[in-house]
Amino acid sequence: MNWKKQRHSGTVRLLHWVYAPAVLALIFSGLYIHSPSRAFGFKRMDSARKTHAVAQFLLLNSYLARICYGIKDKNYKEIIPNRKTLKAIPEFLKYEFFLSEKKTKYPKYNPGQKILITSLAGLIPVQMITGMTLYFKPLQRAVKAAGGLNPVRWLHYLAALMMVSFISVHLYFTLTNSLKKLKSIFTGYA
Amino acid sequence: MVNKDVPAKPLIIWLGTNTCAGDMLSLLNAKDPGYQELISSIAELRFDYLLGASEGSDAINVLDDLQKNHKAAYILVVEGSIPTRSNGLYSVIGYRNGKAWTALQAVRELGAEARYVVAAGTCAAFGGIYAAAPNPSKCVSLQAVLDRKVINVPGCPINPEWMMGTLNHLIQYGEPALDDYSRPKLFYGETIHNLCQRRDYFDNSIFAAKPGEPWCMYKIGCKGPVTYADCPVRQWNGEHLSWPVKANTPCIGCASPEFSDGNVPFFEHLPDVKLPGIKVTANRVGLWTGVVTALGIGAHLMGSILTGRLAETLKKDLPGGSKLKIRPRLKKGHK
Ligand code: SF4
Numbered sequence: 001m002n003w004k005k006q007r008h009s010g011t012v013r014l015l016h017w018v019y020a021p022a023v024l025a026l027i028f029s030g031l032y033i034h035s036p037s038r039a040f041g042f043k044r045m046d047s048a049r050k051t052h053a054v055a056q057f058l059l060l061n062s063y064l065a066r067i068c069y070g071i072k073d074k075n076y077k078e079i080i081p082n083r084k085t086l087k088a089i090p091e092f093l094k095y096e097f098f099l100s101e102k103k104t105k106y107p108k109y110n111p112g113q114k115i116l117i118t119s120l121a122g123l124i125p126v127q128m129i130t131g132m133t134l135y136f137k138p139l140q141r142a143v144k145a146a147g148g149l150n151p152v153r154w155l156h157y158l159a160a161l162m163m164v165s166f167i168s169v170h171l172y173f174t175l176t177n178s179l180k181k182l183k184s185i186f187t188g189y190a
Numbered sequence: 191m192v193n194k195d196v197p198a199k200p201l202i203i204w205l206g207t208n209t210c211a212g213d214m215l216s217l218l219n220a221k222d223p224g225y226q227e228l229i230s231s232i233a234e235l236r237f238d239y240l241l242g243a244s245e246g247s248d249a250i251n252v253l254d255d256l257q258k259n260h261k262a263a264y265i266l267v268v269e270g271s272i273p274t275r276s277n278g279l280y281s282v283i284g285y286r287n288g289k290a291w292t293a294l295q296a297v298r299e300l301g302a303e304a305r306y307v308v309a310a311g312t313c314a315a316f317g318g319i320y321a322a323a324p325n326p327s328k329c330v331s332l333q334a335v336l337d338r339k340v341i342n343v344p345g346c347p348i349n350p351e352w353m354m355g356t357l358n359h360l361i362q363y364g365e366p367a368l369d370d371y372s373r374p375k376l377f378y379g380e381t382i383h384n385l386c387q388r389r390d391y392f393d394n395s396i397f398a399a400k401p402g403e404p405w406c407m408y409k410i411g412c413k414g415p416v417t418y419a420d421c422p423v424r425q426w427n428g429e430h431l432s433w434p435v436k437a438n439t440p441c442i443g444c445a446s447p448e449f450s451d452g453n454v455p456f457f458e459h460l461p462d463v464k465l466p467g468i469k470v471t472a473n474r475v476g477l478w479t480g481v482v483t484a485l486g487i488g489a490h491l492m493g494s495i496l497t498g499r500l501a502e503t504l505k506k507d508l509p510g511g512s513k514l515k516i517r518p519r520l521k522k523g524h525k
Contacts, residue, residue: 034459034460035409035459035473036395036397036408036409042395043395044393044394044395045392045393045394045395045408046393046394046395049393096490098493098497134415134416137369137379137380137418140369140370140371141370143370144370144371144447147447147448147452148416148446148447148448148449148452149416149417149446149448150413150416150443150446150448150452150453150460150461151448151452151461152416153416153460154460154461154472157460157472157476158475161475161476161479162479164479164480164483165479165480165482165483168483168484168487169483169486169487172487172490172491176491176494176500176503177503178503178507179503179504179507179508180507
């Protein structure tokens with residue numbers, strides 16, 4: 001019998017392991033499309049574009065499924081920052097900036113994680129809309145709001161940079177903050 | 191001379207506002223039908239700011255006559271953007287009743303009575319070069335000063351056939367199918383990139399490193415992927431001879447609504463970021479984002495090591511971690 005409390009359900013883990021590689025594939029193929037260089041792991045634009053296309057559908061579907069699951073299971077409440085989260089930010093920052101040694105225990109995610117995950121969740125639709133407008137002409141209305149296709153390209157690039165940055169921070173903290181919590185994204189239990 | 195007769199052929203007014211005259215000059219290169227055919231058998235070019243023989247009040251009277259006596263019978267083509275600063279005084283069409291008749295007044299008055307209004311070139315369609323920063327005359331597109339539909343035929347300059355085709359469509363079949371930017375889908379229905387002869391080089395990552403090379407121009411800033419126009423198949427100079435990429439230079443996206451501010455530098459993939467006092471390239475933004483992230487993570491990691499937090503995590507979480515010999519915390523433990 002497993003007496004430990006489950007930290008991540010099977011659905012959360014499954015979806016995480018669909019969209020995490022998809023996002024990584026999108027970042028590397030996207031950087032290659034932005035500036036073709038073998039450093040990003042591709043030799044031909046064609047393969048980078050195909051990877052980008054397949055990964056975007058994996059991300060789109062897993063993201064939508066995660067949103068549905070979050071609403072059905074009400075676990076979005078654990079992620080989206082609320083007033084309590086905002087109040088807890090100064091104390092959290094003090095600890096993270098080594099100004100205090102008092103490590104507060106949070107129900108599931110700390111304020112930093114909540115803000116990070118919510119920001120990533122907010123950036124993904126930006127990428128979906130800008131990416132699709134670069135791809136499909138019928139979405140030109142969205143292009144018009146941005147001032148043209150080249151500005152849309154910029155937005156897509158900027159949001160990608162932000163995602164790279166946030167994901168690096170996410171990876172850093174998962175690898176150094178608590179190895180048990182890191183284990184839980186594989187096994188479900190911390 | 192004022193002409194009050196009923197015209198046998200459709201009437202066209204070609205008005206020049208803030209323009210370099212490139213669009214009219216480009217139209218002269220049209221072929222099948224050519225300019226001569228346009229003015230002799232297809233339509234009557236009643237007013238042309240560049241090619242008209244009359245000047246002064248003689249010329250302005252023609253416009254007066256068209257506005258008063260040929261309501262909804264003429265096509266108004268405007269070439270150039272419309273300056274709005276100082277009530278439009280930065281572009282004056284002529285004098286009416288002894289007063290300067292600005293382009294702003296002229297397009298509003300003539301546009302209100304026209305059957306169709308067509309913006310010729312990117313300046314008229316989207317503001318273009320005259321509306322580029324710092325835009326001292328506060329130039330705007332034709333649509334921005336008219337509250338009726340404008341058919342946009344952008345390009346810097348227009349391909350002669352985009353304009354000839356649009357005019358002929360208006361005359362023979364009425365309004366062509368337009369996209370969300372009010373451009374005829376006939377000519378702006380697909381990206382340059384999707385029609386390009388060098389697309390195969392793009393897919394196989396065979397890129398030109400400098401202008402003049404016969405490969406894909408993507409790495410030197412080609413805006414073909416973000417520009418809707420049929421240049422690669424229609425080509426230019428009336429004889430369908432060439433187009434920028436065929437001439438070994440990148441497409442600069444001259445038919446796009448963001449041209450030119452949104453497309454410069456022309457030889458870069460993305461435009462620079464312009465904030466008050468600074469200008470940064472897109473690649474530098476990427477580099478700085480990476481550096482700031484790496485420094486942030488590095489600093490935190492260093493702090494975690496020095497304060498012993500990382501050691502504590504490893505000791506606590508690793509199997510057999512308690513036996514690890516890791517340097518003790520510099521500060522006191524958690525309260
Ligand atoms: S030259 Fe320009 S338009 Fe042609 S394939 Fe390359 S990027 Fe696309």
